[in-house]
Amino acid sequence: MSFPFRAAVIMACAAMPSTSRAADAIVPFTGLVTATCILTVGTPGLLGVNSDLTTLSSSASGGVPGNVAVVATGSSFRVSAIAPTGFTIAPPGGDDNVSFSASYAANGATTLGETPGSTASQLNVGLTTVSVNMSAQKASGAMPAGAYAAEVIVRCE
Amino acid sequence: MRVTWSLRVPALLAFLCAATSQASAQSMTPMRGQVKSFTDQFVVRVFPGNPYKHRIKVDVKVYDETFAPIDAKVAPAATTLAPEDNRGVLVVVPFEGRRERKVRICTESIPFNTQATRLRTQVCGRFIAYRLR
Numbered sequence: 248m249s250f251p252f253r254a255a256v257i258m259a260c261a262a263m264p265s266t267s268r269a270a271d272a273i274v275p276f277t278g279l280v281t282a283t284c285i286l287t288v289g290t291p292g293l294l295g296v297n298s299d300l301t302t303l304s305s306s307a308s309g310g311v312p313g314n315v316a317v318v319a320t321g322s323s324f325r326v327s328a329i330a331p332t333g334f335t336i337a338p339p340g341g342d343d344n345v346s347f348s349a350s351y352a353a354n355g356a357t358t359l360g361e362t363p364g365s366t367a368s369q370l371n372v373g374l375t376t377v378s379v380n381m382s383a384q385k386a387s388g389a390m391p392a393g394a395y396a397a398e399v400i401v402r403c404e
Numbered sequence: 405m406r407v408t409w410s411l412r413v414p415a416l417l418a419f420l421c422a423a424t425s426q427a428s429a430q431s432m433t434p435m436r437g438q439v440k441s442f443t444d445q446f447v448v449r450v451f452p453g454n455p456y457k458h459r460i461k462v463d464v465k466v467y468d469e470t471f472a473p474i475d476a477k478v479a480p481a482a483t484t485l486a487p488e489d490n491r492g493v494l495v496v497v498p499f500e501g502r503r504e505r506k507v508r509i510c511t512e513s514i515p516f517n518t519q520a521t522r523l524r525t526q527v528c529g530r531f532i533a534y535r536l537r
Contacts, residue, residue: 402525404527
């Protein structure tokens with residue numbers, strides 16, 4: 248085959264409309280969400296004092312409950328609030344004859360009325376906002392003047 | 405707390421055994437897990453995470469079923485986490501003569517210290533370990 252003829256054949260083939268089709272490809276994606284519980288403290292609480300000065304409580308006038316956001320990605324988790332056994336900060340005599348209690352309520356993915364802190368409540372999957380209250384009650388006498396602080400443990404297990 | 409070399413070898417063996425004896429990394433999950441060990445201790449790796457936008461310090465503590473503290477080796481026992489980060493923590497728990505042991509491994513946050521009622525968060529995983537012979 249002479250060169251001019253061969254070149255003409257190649258050019259003719261190149262000029263022909265293409266018949267190739269678009270091809271689909273599947274790109275797989277995988278992911279994993281582990282079953283876990285995330286606790287995020289929104290606002291710490293504030294203790295108010297009752298009128299006869301025997302009880303410091305977040306439910307009393309001037310008190311504010313603490314808020315914790317709980318995200319559960321599994322349905323086997325429970326939340327509870329553990330009352331303190333003493334003040335972390337208190338004036339002399341402030342800890343004497345004081346009993347502590349904690350309670351919580353929840354709304355969001357899980358709705359709970361006021362629940363004793365020692366009761367572990369089942370969490371639904373999703374975001375639940377837990378409102379935590381604590382109270383310190385003196386069995387006899389008034390709370391001495393001074394600054395008080397206590398820690399409530401919010402537990403997810 | 406540092407894990408000594410004499411502790412690391414059986415701990416590593418127990419860890420490898422646990423990791424290879426199950427199809428998924430179930431014993432490695434932070435909230436639930438089963439571990440099988442040929443040694444007199446077992447190992448769990450948990451990953452405390454920081455959901456906040458700022459640095460936090462967390463402690464990892466080990467308790468039994470009644471929340472009594474267990475003398476376990478935790479490395480590191482206290483750590484600082486960057487925002488939205490997590491870090492592996494190795495927990496080595498002795499069987500103390502038992503053939504099975506249930507433990508709770510808890511990640512505890514350091515609370516805010518500016519308010520009267522401080523909230524300490526505690527996320528606890530439940531793990532059961534079996535000693536194989």
